[in-house]
Amino acid sequence: MQRVHHMQQRRQKKLGIWANILPVVFMAALIAAAAITVAAGSRYGRDSFLFGGGAADFTAGWYYDGGSPASLPGRLRDRRGDGAITLVNILPCTLDDGSVLFIRSTCQSLSVIANGDTIYTWQPSGGPLGLSSHIVTLPSEYAGRSVRLQLQPARPGGTVRVYDVVLGNAVSVTAAIVADNSDTVILFFIMAVFCILMIVSSLLFVRQGAGFRPADLLYLSVFAALAAAWMLTGSELMLLAQNTAVTQYGSMLSLMLLPVPLLMFARGIFRRFKSLLQALTVIVLLNFFVCAVLTHAGVAGFTQTLFSSRILGPASYGVAAAVGMLEYRRHKRRELLGIPLGFGLFFLFSSIESIAFFITGSPFTAVLLRIGLTLFIFCVGFVILRRTFGEIAHSKSYASLTRSIPSGICRIESFETCRILFANDFYYKMFGYTPGEAKNAGFVTSDFTVLPEDLPAMKETIEKTFADNFYRVETEARHRKKNGEIIWVLSRYTLEPFGRGAITAVMIDITDRKHMEEKLRISEEEYRIASLHSNKMILRLDIKTRACHSQQNTHQLFGLPPVLENTPDALLESGIVAHDSISPFRQFFEAIYRGERMGSVVVSLFNRNSGEYGWYHFDFTSIFDDDSNPVQAIISFYDVTHQHQKELAYQRWQQSYNAIPKNAANYYEYNLSGDVLELEEGGMIPPIPESVPRRLSDIARYIASNHVLPEDNELWTSFMSRDRLLERYANGQYTDKVEFRRLSGGKAYWTMVSVQLIPDPYSANVKGCFLLEDIDAQKRAELILQERSTRDPLTGLLNRLSFIEQFNDILKKSDANTQHALIMLDIDNFKTINDTLGHAAGDALLVSIASKLKYALRAGDLCGRLGGDEFVICLKNMNLGKPLESRVNDLCKLICQEQIQGIPVSASFGIASFPSDGASFEELYEKSDIALYKVKTRGRGGFALYDPQLSFEDLTYSGRL
Numbered sequence: 001m002q003r004v005h006h007m008q009q010r011r012q013k014k015l016g017i018w019a020n021i022l023p024v025v026f027m028a029a030l031i032a033a034a035a036i037t038v039a040a041g042s043r044y045g046r047d048s049f050l051f052g053g054g055a056a057d058f059t060a061g062w063y064y065d066g067g068s069p070a071s072l073p074g075r076l077r078d079r080r081g082d083g084a085i086t087l088v089n090i091l092p093c094t095l096d097d098g099s100v101l102f103i104r105s106t107c108q109s110l111s112v113i114a115n116g117d118t119i120y121t122w123q124p125s126g127g128p129l130g131l132s133s134h135i136v137t138l139p140s141e142y143a144g145r146s147v148r149l150q151l152q153p154a155r156p157g158g159t160v161r162v163y164d165v166v167l168g169n170a171v172s173v174t175a176a177i178v179a180d181n182s183d184t185v186i187l188f189f190i191m192a193v194f195c196i197l198m199i200v201s202s203l204l205f206v207r208q209g210a211g212f213r214p215a216d217l218l219y220l221s222v223f224a225a226l227a228a229a230w231m232l233t234g235s236e237l238m239l240l241a242q243n244t245a246v247t248q249y250g251s252m253l254s255l256m257l258l259p260v261p262l263l264m265f266a267r268g269i270f271r272r273f274k275s276l277l278q279a280l281t282v283i284v285l286l287n288f289f290v291c292a293v294l295t296h297a298g299v300a301g302f303t304q305t306l307f308s309s310r311i312l313g314p315a316s317y318g319v320a321a322a323v324g325m326l327e328y329r330r331h332k333r334r335e336l337l338g339i340p341l342g343f344g345l346f347f348l349f350s351s352i353e354s355i356a357f358f359i360t361g362s363p364f365t366a367v368l369l370r371i372g373l374t375l376f377i378f379c380v381g382f383v384i385l386r387r388t389f390g391e392i393a394h395s396k397s398y399a400s401l402t403r404s405i406p407s408g409i410c411r412i413e414s415f416e417t418c419r420i421l422f423a424n425d426f427y428y429k430m431f432g433y434t435p436g437e438a439k440n441a442g443f444v445t446s447d448f449t450v451l452p453e454d455l456p457a458m459k460e461t462i463e464k465t466f467a468d469n470f471y472r473v474e475t476e477a478r479h480r481k482k483n484g485e486i487i488w489v490l491s492r493y494t495l496e497p498f499g500r501g502a503i504t505a506v507m508i509d510i511t512d513r514k515h516m517e518e519k520l521r522i523s524e525e526e527y528r529i530a531s532l533h534s535n536k537m538i539l540r541l542d543i544k545t546r547a548c549h550s551q552q553n554t555h556q557l558f559g560l561p562p563v564l565e566n567t568p569d570a571l572l573e574s575g576i577v578a579h580d581s582i583s584p585f586r587q588f589f590e591a592i593y594r595g596e597r598m599g600s601v602v603v604s605l606f607n608r609n610s611g612e613y614g615w616y617h618f619d620f621t622s623i624f625d626d627d628s629n630p631v632q633a634i635i636s637f638y639d640v641t642h643q644h645q646k647e648l649a650y651q652r653w654q655q656s657y658n659a660i661p662k663n664a665a666n667y668y669e670y671n672l673s674g675d676v677l678e679l680e681e682g683g684m685i686p687p688i689p690e691s692v693p694r695r696l697s698d699i700a701r702y703i704a705s706n707h708v709l710p711e712d713n714e715l716w717t718s719f720m721s722r723d724r725l726l727e728r729y730a731n732g733q734y735t736d737k738v739e740f741r742r743l744s745g746g747k748a749y750w751t752m753v754s755v756q757l758i759p760d761p762y763s764a765n766v767k768g769c770f771l772l773e774d775i776d777a778q779k780r781a782e783l784i785l786q787e788r789s790t791r792d793p794l795t796g797l798l799n800r801l802s803f804i805e806q807f808n809d810i811l812k813k814s815d816a817n818t819q820h821a822l823i824m825l826d827i828d829n830f831k832t833i834n835d836t837l838g839h840a841a842g843d844a845l846l847v848s849i850a851s852k853l854k855y856a857l858r859a860g861d862l863c864g865r866l867g868g869d870e871f872v873i874c875l876k877n878m879n880l881g882k883p884l885e886s887r888v889n890d891l892c893k894l895i896c897q898e899q900i901q902g903i904p905v906s907a908s909f910g911i912a913s914f915p916s917d918g919a920s921f922e923e924l925y926e927k928s929d930i931a932l933y934k935v936k937t938r939g940r941g942g943f944a945l946y947d948p949q950l951s952f953e954d955l956t957y958s959g960r961l
Helices: 002-050 170-180 182-208 214-233 236-240 244-257 259-269 274-296 302-331 338-360 363-402 425-430 435-440 455-467 511-533 552-558 569-574 579-593 641-659 696-707 710-719 722-730 776-790 800-812 830-837 839-856 882-896 921-937 952-960
Strands: 055-057 074-077 085-090 099-105 109-114 117-122 132-137 146-152 159-169 408-412 420-423 472-480 486-495 503-509 537-542 547-550 598-607 612-624 630-639 665-671 676-682 735-744 747-759 766-774 820-827 862-867 870-875 907-914 943-945
Touching: 074 085, 099 109, 099 146, 099 170, 109 132, 117 132, 132 170, 146 159, 159 170, 182 214, 182 363, 214 244, 214 259, 214 363, 244 259, 244 274, 244 302, 259 274, 259 302, 259 338, 274 302, 302 338, 338 363, 408 425, 425 435, 425 503, 455 472, 486 511, 552 598, 569 579, 579 598, 579 612, 579 630, 612 641, 696 710, 696 735, 710 735, 722 747, 722 766, 747 776, 800 820, 800 862, 800 870, 800 921, 820 830, 820 839, 820 882, 820 921, 830 839, 839 862, 839 870, 839 882, 870 882, 882 907, 882 943, 907 921, 921 943
Parallel strands: 907 943
Antiparallel strands: 055 159, 074 159, 085 146, 099 132, 099 159, 109 117, 109 146, 408 420, 408 503, 472 486, 486 503, 537 547, 537 630, 598 612, 612 630, 665 676, 665 766, 735 747, 747 766, 820 870, 820 907, 862 870
């Protein structure tokens, strides 16, 4: 076996050497043949045809139309400035049939006139072009006659250049043209061979793994075709076609479009800067269309339209060369270095050609572009041939080697097509096919067997991996075998890092492994769900390594890594364990390491999610090996913060109860779930008789009937409702309290009842702990303080602020159909009484009047003292008209019956009504004050209703009268 392996290695090495030698030999032979052909053709054409055959140089004897001699070949100037240069000569005395005159110049139009007859006229339809060649037929009757050449420069006063004027028969001139353009013929042949080679490679060699996409090679074939068309239409060979328009447009269009296939080729093989290359392609195409339209419309000539193309062409080649070098620097693929090198040489020579043309205007600068074009073709052709020969050479040893590997191995064209270039027998056997059966079934792509529901995810993984510049990717997908069985296949792909070539895939059946993984996943999921349902979090401690493994929700809860080394020291150093819990927490883990089988502890840990400490109950169970040594410990823990807080609150509550004297409190424990009284303590309320049922509703009714003020019975029974308390507990509300008045010895005492709702630690029942506490002393003190803050200290009536607040509250709750009366009361001549009898007598009078008002008003009415002798009264729900007047008249008489030390007392009343006179205290106060002033002006001791027709000004004027 080892010997076979060495033989295969030697054979593969030998084939690799031949793969490197053959392209070099082929390219060298092609270059040598082309050079010999060009040299021989040029010499044969010049020596044998132009100067020694049936054609002769005719550059001597020419003179300007004015008579001065003209030196040909050479540069001629428009001396007259009329836009034309006329040359005159005499034809030979004898002309054979088929004689022609061959002229090569840079004129922009040409006319040939023999003996006064115009026998040839040429003018490009697209404007100025540059170098042009012409074959003019000379009839034999013009022998010995004069011949005139009228040449037009690009501008008046400009120059033209005449390179050749040859006279001879048509056959010899044609042969001379062909021989003189042998370099064009050879380059055209090379371009044609390169184009055919690219097409054949795309259709045949790439199928065997040549390393390039078919589209990339087709772009190169289009480029070679355009280059051949440009060289052919730009040469003198097109004179034989005698179609100037085809020559002009063919040369211009092919030169303009030349960068397009090269940019598309670069975009296909380079993985970076694709958007830049695509943008350049669009710019070149737009330039082509714009120039074509301008030329066809006659707006610009050929030379002007080619200006932008001579800039865009080198720029495109330079960008492609830069992108290729960046790819080479990134991936170091030396075998493909020829591609960016070819782009670089093409960029160099095309740039030099454009600069030289712009400076000199000579059409012969195109030879530089031809040199760059030829170098590019040889560089790229060498790379493609080398890759093609190498792939073909290696495919033989590759196929024999892969047949002996017990894995599915295939070579695919690309991930876009997934077309299989090669596959070993084991690959087809893995899916239940033979190679022949696979071909008949259409099994020619690697995704043929992939389940449709798995295919999008697999392709997305591959595209994402290669988008990140990784050239190896691994996928797992389900495949369908020939018999319909579903299997899992692991595929490992390797892509050529430079360019988008063929891809090697190794595929392994992992169905058994996936089934085991699925069983393990289900088992772990069952375990996870069980832990979630039990509201417990799980840790796994490796006792030997002291590494603690946690679930995701666990390490997120405390901000710890999934695997925590050096447990519990790392936990203690992290600061999540409260200071008071450090010692019991450490003892918990020490018990594990000592080999104890089970243990538990309650500690306080910092919860990163809530931002505060919580209480957690930990349990562990140890797992032992065959030698009874502890190897693993499963630690479960759960949050007991609420339960712990309830226990602490209950303990504090019990302490509060124990601090209260037993004759000033009562304590009841109820099982709310079972609705039964379990415990009764205290002496504030006598013990509940045994005859009373132990249900909470019965106990509440008994206490309400015997120990609660009737006015507070509803408040008490509502608070003690069992349904209400259970609902509060379900909503997470565990405490409540209310104040009521308790009856004892015929007197009412303020009492507070508070409840603590807690779960029974030994059952699922909810317990209610009720505490009744005597708060009569502090409650009455609070009421006295509240009374003082709202009452007038002298009369006990509402003070100004309290009256206004309560009165406005009455107005807010009243609708438009409700009527109230606001009465202003002022004691007549109170100042005189105060000054005569003294302030003590005045205060006694105010107290007396206030007591009479309290006695006379209804329970819902309001009465307040605003200050001095000014009182204000609100009669709620008082019908206006006679009832109101009768009521106020009674109040007036009640006050007028008062005497102070024998001096009679009277009072004046001003009345405003709601809502007719106003909707706020300020409005009604102002209008009742106007009504009061009305009473004062007419003699006091009476009342008056507000009249909208009166104001303070009217009353003041009336009083003066």
